[in-house]
Amino acid sequence: MAIKYKKNSAIFVSVIYEDEVVSFRDFLQEKAPDAVKLEFGECEDIHLAVLQIIMAYKKNYSISYKFGKSKKLFQKVLEGFDTSENHCN
Numbered sequence: 001m002a003i004k005y006k007k008n009s010a011i012f013v014s015v016i017y018e019d020e021v022v023s024f025r026d027f028l029q030e031k032a033p034d035a036v037k038l039e040f041g042e043c044e045d046i047h048l049a050v051l052q053i054i055m056a057y058k059k060n061y062s063i064s065y066k067f068g069k070s071k072k073l074f075q076k077v078l079e080g081f082d083t084s085e086n087h088c089n
Helices: 018-031 048-058 073-080
Strands: 003-006 009-016 036-046 063-066
Touching: 003 018, 009 018, 018 048, 036 048, 036 073, 048 063, 048 073, 063 073
Parallel strands: 009 036, 036 063
Antiparallel strands: 003 009
């Protein structure tokens, strides 16, 4: 597993593939409505499906990010996502 879970934190390590989507979604649902911290310091890349889960849940829950020193493409996507444009609800 490339996502490690500790209390209300998810730590992303290496490359996150689509097979992590269901367990990550379950983690978010279990923690709701608590604040969740997502740590990407050791993450190299993330499958789009996992990014979609993060962006969908950010609309309703408090999610904070911790990124590494080098800016990755997924970081730009997450920082640029505007929850007011999410019309899922």
